[in-house]
């Protein structure tokens with residue numbers, strides 16, 4: 034047991050002060066104004082058993098101590114301010130009443146640099162359930178915000194402000210779990226299948242949680258969550274949004290329904306399931322790009338190729354690639370709107386047929402072959418942008434395409450289209466605004482933190498994972514959720530998401546910002562302050578403790 038926990042055990046919860054940083058083991062505040070009705074009303078939407086869950090006696094976050102174990106205690110880690118019964122957790126399951134002491138139930142995740150310790154190159158492999166106390170190079174250890182706790186309403190310093198020496202420079206990392214009402218997820222679904230029209234609403238549990246936004250190259254995009262959905266559409270919609278976002282960011286599958294569109298099963302890092310079908314390949318490119326890539330391989334073996342695509346359908350003999358290769362015009366006349374030679378828009382409606390269109394019969398987009406240019410016996414290959422759908426035709430004496438067996442040499446080309454398609458994946462970027470009161474846990478002068486981040490003096494990480502901080506005002510960041518440690522994301526039923534965030538900077542920068550100098554702990558102090566779980570850092574991530 035560590036010293037701090039022991040100290041916690043001797044305090045029966047009556048002496049917590051506003052200036053005291055929140056730690057894993059907090060004394061109980063006994064003089065809060067009750068908001069029991071509000072908390073239980075919200076809790077019933079989160080957990081039908083509004084008294085929370087039983088405390089796991091094996092939780093690595095449980096302190097081995099005893100307060101007044103017969104009384105319910107008040108959690109002040111978020112605006113809900115749950116009363117928590119003995120042996121239970123609050124509405125979010127993050128805090129519990131362990132022997133009368135308010136306890137953050139999860140251990141703090143500590144990253145260990147993998148490569149220099151010879152550990153297996155496995156992202157976030159658990160090394161040990163707690164810090165062993167061994168002496169390591171300070172530069173090889175990083176305390177993350179995952180499991181660190183929150184300091185709502187940010188009138189006090191962040192849970193951990195850790196100093197350590199990196200390459201001879203005194204660095205400070207400020208570690209906390211932010212409560213984000215302004216947050217959401219941008220979801221990239223690698224598919225050419227139609228999931229729903231842009232601006233269509235996306236539903237979870239029958240509630241609106243986001244919308245389909247502009248498609249990207251080979252991918253459909255969703256924008257989920259955001260403050261409007263969390264707070265502006267009523268409590269049920271807010272909580273449904275919150276639950277969907279937490280599961281999605283935690284790497285769990287969620288099922289959503291697009292208005293007048295598909296049912297989607299989405300899981301970060303996995304292939305999407307669209308209307309019950311696993312979509313395994315993203316397209317090789319648009320129809321025009323496919324013509325460019327494969328024109329020279331098709332030219333010797335077929336007279337005309339049409340690559341069917343929802344956005345840009347390509348026609349070999351008209352396309353610049355075909356012209357440069359000297360391919361004879363076929364006289365084909367397609368439906369749709371010709372953009373430039375060999376590139377057609379709007380040949381059909383979006384759908385789950387050929388190339389992300391609603392086509393089941395590709396010939397339905399061929400109006401005719403011009404008699405002055407086409408000839409009987411002309412060969413035609415039609416193929417989708419994934420190579421999943423294809424057909425081969427030969428013109429008869431009336432210049433009407435007739436189905437014919439696909440020659441082996443063209444089968445190879447179709448197979449090549451397919452083999453050049455990348456596996457599909459669902460990518461989830463969590464996006465949140467950390468430019469509000471959270472900054473007060475870092476410095477008494479919040480805007481200077483924003484300025485420091487903007488000037489690249491301060492590095493922002495999320496559970497040790499790299500973030501992209503948007504230009505402009507505030508500290509609005511995105512992070513790939515698959516690069517964050519397990520269990521990084523939680524919720525409070527206000528509703529809002531909870532996510533780790535760390536600010537790392539040279540100590541002299543921190544002090545110049547007006548940082549909370551009196552709350553700085555050495556790395557050793559931080560590691561022995563609370564229960565930890567030590568994991569190897571994801572080798573894909575840049576080491577988060579390096580100087581900005």
Ligand code: SF4
Pocket residue numbers: 108109110111112113114115122123124125126127128129525526
């Ligand atoms: S929801 Fe969680 S963080 Fe908020 S008061 Fe309840 S237990 Fe504490």
